[in-house]
Amino acid sequence: MAEGANFAPNLANNPSIFEVSASEVLDNLIYPAFSKIFDYIGLRLNIHVNGTTFSEDLSPAVTFALQYFYLRQRGGSFGESFYGLQRTTTLNEDQISNRKKFLSATLLTLLPYLERKLRQRSTQHEASQWEEYLIKAFHAYNAAKAVNTFLYIAKYSVCHSPILRFLGLKLRYPSKEHREDRASFMILKFLEMMAFFLQFIQWWYSNKQRHKIGGLQNPDAIRKSKLDELHIPKTGICPICLMKISNPTACAVSGYVFCWKCIANQIKHKKKCPVTGYPISIEDLVRIYEN
Template sequence: MAEAANVRQNLQNVPSIFEISAAETLDNLIYPALSKVFDYFGLRLDFKLWGNIRVREELSPLITWILQYLYLRKRASSFGESFYGLQRTASSTGELLTRRQQFSSATLLTLLPYVERKLRARSAQHEDTYAWESQLINLFHVYNASKAVHTFLYLIKYASSHSPLFRALRLTLRYPSEPPQEDKWTYLFLKLLEVLAFFLQFIQWWYSNDQRRKLGGTLQNPEPLPERELPQELRETLPKSGECPVCLLPLQTPTACAVSGYVYCWKCIVMHLKEKGTCPVTSYPITIEDLVRIYEA
């Protein structure tokens, strides 16, 4: 009877899907925000593994996992869930997370978004992908579709969890019946991390606006020199209309540089970007995100 009463009381403390979505959004901000900070300071794991194999990886996933595990251990919730006052409990009993559930929750919170982000980045950059990578991307599509179905069932009060991962771990999100018991230093430390949530959101906003400024063309495009002012030998090497400025051949897979506006072959601009990191014509610094594929109508 006591257990049944506890379950009924627990089911009444159900958060709305909007609060759950806001918590997930905040969790998803941690990795990209930390990546921008670490990239700015040049902080990366860089060491030789064996032979000619070298590991060059960022610290963001590791720090993200440590942060999430700390919150799951102390408050039985992720960083974003704790910020919105939510708590992970067992679906059947309402008990808090076990040590195994804390570890698996932190790993899934960090690993799945990281792998999906890496796979989509490789696919967007047209790098040579393996068959298993394409299959993994398809699995992520299936997972996202399954999550949408779970969200709908949770919205109409038909399911106790909003995500297939929560269902697999036999967990659900609830409002805690009483505040977590923490010592003074743990409380201050976690409160400081929650204040940093606004800092994470600011970094993400700044980065998105910086990308928007790049695409908007805040840099002034250079004025081309009149051909009559150029030497004869240089005039003969100028690309004609429809030719790539790098290979001087007809454009293949035309790709525009959003920073300068010049159009190149995809392979030419990517090879030059990997070697120089600049626009071949203007020498402006560019990245792979500054390249825009052009499709003919």
């Protein structure tokens, strides 16, 4: 009976699944939003090794710094702190150690970054066999996360995430109000205001992609006298290599079908449809499966 009485307050202190899910969504917006900002201003880290230049995105480093700063100051990630949540140990609800703060920030940054990169390589048909295995591992992790979330909703689990379970942590409401010095308070408030800006960046980009095709002007009708000058290939022939299409891939902007390697190489160097001249990106390509 006493055990049940001790367990009830713990459950009462657990945040709802809506707050937990909202904090995860906000955390997942940080990396892609920073990535879009840095791509827009052309800010990248160039590393020179043995005459070879490697260009890497700065977003993961900035995301890690932001998450670690919030974990040190508030005991929770950026999204968790925004919704008034805090990470504590599962058993005693104590504050987490600096080591677990560092691990939490690393996993909050590394897992979304790896999953995003792997999915991009898979979409571009560039993923190796071990990368395909990692993608399947992420599928298994997401399935385990769904099961864990169901157990959390049903009150059979005190943490909603397999990662938190692995770290021996859970989310709860803070028992007392955080008190920071004035400088830290101003920085945290400024970063929390950025949450709305991050959501706007993500919305603007997705909205731009959704209306990308609709915003293009329809091309003028081709006169019959100009058909011979355009040398439009026959059906089943790639407009680039003029050979039989291999791994047919359609361009969602123009509707033409090309060989995958041909159109991927075209986008890499010119970033426009070779037939219509419309600007296109790798996301505009749709693989066509004949069977």
